[in-house]
Amino acid sequence: MNTTQRADRAGETTREQQVLARIAKVRARRPKVREERITLAHGAGGKATHTLIEAVFVEAFRNPVLEQLEDGASLDTEAGRLAFTTDSFVVSPLFFPGGNIGDLAVNGTVNDLAMCGARPLHLSASFILEEGFPVVDLQRVVASMAAAAQAAGVQIVTGDTKVVERGKADGCYVTTAGVGLLDRPLRLSASAARPGDVVLVSGPIGDHGITVMLARGELDISADIRSDTAALNGLTARLLDAAGAGVRLLRDATRGGVATICNEAAVASQVAVVLDEKSVPVRPVVTGAAELLGIDPLYVACEGRLVAVVAPEHADAALAALRAHPLGEGATVIGAVRDDPPGLVLLRTSFGGTRVVDLLVGDPLPRIC
Amino acid sequence: MNTTQRADRAGETTREQQVLARIAKVRARRPKVREERITLAHGAGGKATHTLIEAVFVEAFRNPVLEQLEDGASLDTEAGRLAFTTDSFVVSPLFFPGGNIGDLAVNGTVNDLAMCGARPLHLSASFILEEGFPVVDLQRVVASMAAAAQAAGVQIVTGDTKVVERGKADGCYVTTAGVGLLDRPLRLSASAARPGDVVLVSGPIGDHGITVMLARGELDISADIRSDTAALNGLTARLLDAAGAGVRLLRDATRGGVATICNEAAVASQVAVVLDEKSVPVRPVVTGAAELLGIDPLYVACEGRLVAVVAPEHADAALAALRAHPLGEGATVIGAVRDDPPGLVLLRTSFGGTRVVDLLVGDPLPRIC
Known part of the structure; x- marks a missing residue:
């Protein structure tokens, strides 16, 4: 074992200890549902859902598999x-x-x-x-x-x-x-992201959520858009064949969208996820409808798009593998994992600023899936 | 192989061919849902449910595992x-x-x-x-x-x-x-019943269904009765340890009750199931409430009772194993499998007569589970 390997190993151990300490802290915290009655927000995939899951389900069913969430x-x-x-x-x-x-x-x-x-x-x-x-x-x-x-x-x-x-x-x-x-000998996990990792998305986001909202006829507009619902097992097989050793985390961007996945990874891995707004692929019609609805496309559900967090040395292979598959043609790098600030998602906006992308509190898009 | 074994083997083959022929016939028949809209009967576990499952679900999802039902x-x-x-x-x-x-x-x-x-x-x-x-x-x-x-x-x-x-x-x-x-090296199946087999139930039937009906307050009576809901995996393990080689079929008597299980076995195995009314364990309060509701306790759901069809030479061991477990204390033999008439369930009534126990057509007990 050379010095670098030893340092890596030591870094691994420290990180593992941090993750364990965080789990201990979360367990000690015992989150509470403050509301007396269930609201639509409890089903939205955002903060209320997370609290409900931790305070009610994990609390009662407590076992190591479920606690990985x-x-x-x-x-x-x-x-x-x-x-x-x-x-x-x-x-x-x-x-x-x-x-x-x-x-x-x-x-x-x-x-x-x-x-x-x-x-x-x-x-x-x-x-x-x-x-x-x-x-x-x-x-x-x-x-x-x-x-x-x-x-x-x-x-x-x-x-x-x-x-x-x-x-x-x-x-x-x-x-x-x-x-x-x-x-496959993998241990994909929201807690596996490491500083330096690359964040990829397999195609344009938000198509499903906006399609369903428009289908309700509440927004008096019609647009040429359809749900992206698709089975991604062919795409993930291709990705894992090409870059399996470097893939830390795979998630399909459903309820809560890309923003929620990045938040879950940031918290579980105690890292920062920094997204680059202009790199996030969004169809103009989705941007437009999301603006009318007053929501950020980063929170809009897809049903056929995945987010992958990949080790930097495997990022090119991962991107190429995604793009070689019909369901990943629009794959692109949308961000990177950093050390600091741990537990947060930051967005570098098109205007050159930076803002925090938190979990959603309410439910702007109920019954989207 | 002696003559008896050869005859058994030949009998097996003929029966298997009959079962295969029946499956082919059912497939050819292509059942149809006659109603334009879903009714509560489609969820009752009786005839309408069977038709819906065969005409809609099995028809579309068609694969050998699902088709075993x-x-x-x-x-x-x-x-x-x-x-x-x-x-x-x-x-x-x-x-x-x-x-x-x-x-x-x-x-x-x-x-x-x-x-x-x-x-x-x-x-x-x-x-x-x-x-x-x-x-x-x-x-x-x-x-x-x-x-x-x-x-x-x-x-x-x-x-x-x-x-x-x-x-x-x-x-x-x-x-x-x-x-x-x-x-365990078992192939339990509704199509495995053979003439001569014994039908057992693990305890008094109908407690769950009647409890739920009374809890709705629709029948202005109160009675000292509670649901039999219980996990039966401990009981089945005990039964299979004692008589595994002779157990043909295990079913928990939920929606549609004991009558529905017996009908499914009779049809799938192309045998007659003959039940003895006075042997069927029913608490007096269940008998009374079922009478008020105008239904036969044989159709009332249990959620912690099983029906077992067992080869005759294993019946004593099976009964003893059930009775040795707290959830099977009230186990008893309620009937037997006969050759004729194939596909039907008959009940020898307490009055000495015999009547056919068919699948239910309507839903006397909606939302019982």
Whole structure:
């Protein structure tokens, strides 16, 4: 072991100690939900969601796998290393340009598995249907799920259906869960980002969220835009083949968007994530609609875009691998990881200034997925 | 191979061919949902549910695992044999004597895995919350889930939370999924029943369903009864240790009750299931309330009772194993499998007559789980 390696190792240890100390601190803090009743913000993926998860779910279910708060659970079982994940979908409207609740649910669960570095294998699908929901609509949703599963190379192997009375749901809610095989020697984690790492995104952001908002007809504009919903397991396989050893973290930018992923990484890794506004790919129509809605595209959900944090020496290979795949053609570097200030996301604006990009407090885009 | 063995083997082959022919026939039949809109009956576990599953879900997702229509999927993966299952819970009211939606969800998913012969390992939990739902109620639900998981020896390792606007849900819906290890050389299946087999139930039936109906206050009576919700993986482990080689089928008697399980076995195995009414254990309060509701206790849901179909030479060992466990103290033989008439369930009534016990057409007990 030479001096540099020893220093690296020492640096690793210090960092690990810092992360452990942070976990200890978070555990000691015992976050509290201040509200007496659930609000839409608790489902928005921002601050209220994080507090609810930590104060209610992690507090009660407490175990080392759940406490990692990744997109899915990585499990060491007697049957090998598996990834396991679930998501409920309550998107409104159910049908929108580019997709519907069905392919959204399949792609979302496939993506959560892919972001763990897993090869998605099997999905479950559970439906909560409102009495009176048209059977033809259910058939459209289910047909989209079948097509999405086939495109992603997974099988829907088990499921359930419940029906509730009129006025006790909104047509159709879908919950998917998925199992995948962790057959690569990776430990992707929000706490794995290191100063010097590069932050990449696989394409233009915010298409899904803006499409759904426009489909609600609340913003009296029509635009040529469609959801980016897609299964990213082919893209992650390509990326991990090319730059696996250097990939620290993969996340699909759903609820809360790119800003939320960067915040989670900054806090969990105790690093700063510095984004460069002019490098963040956003379609003009998304920028325009987001302006009308008064929100930053960095917070708008995508359903077919990933953020990767990659070691600097693997960044070129990672970018090339993403761009070589149809779903990553628009991949680009959007920022870098720095030492300071730990736990924060900074944005270098187009005007040359710098501002903090925090977690969202409210929910500007309810029921986006 | 002696003559008897040869004859057995030939009998096996003929039966297998019959089952395959039946599957081919079912596939060819292409069932249709006649209703234009979803009704509560589609969620009741009876005829409408079966048609919906076959016509919509199996039709679209078509794969050999799903087509077996067991409580969970048995998967041969590179990581070994796994069981995978999911259920949504929409029970109303959320809290009832003996449990709430939280432990019901955990026990339900643990039981679906146990009924596959699996050792349940990991659960996911996904919540759809209605805006305005009291946080203390959520905490009660979650605390029950944690306690139920601990009692069953499983961990809740991943989850999701969505919030919908007031009037778009009914407080709280929970969807659990679960993964278990199939580490026994079993192939339990609804199509495995053979003439001569014995049908056992692990205790008095209908407690859960009647408890929930009474908790709604619609039947102006109060009774000393509580839900039987419980994790049955300890009980199935004991049963399979004692009589594993002879166990053909395990099912927990949830929606649709014991009658539905027997119908599924009769149809899938092309056998008759003959039940003996006076042997079926039902508490007097359940009999009384079911009479007031105008339903047969055989259709009322339990959430902590199993039905086992066992080869005759293993029946004594199976019964003794069930009775030796606190959750199987009331186990008893309730019927037998016969050759004829294939696909039907018959009940020998207390009055000495015999009647057909068919699948339910409507839903007398909506939102029971």
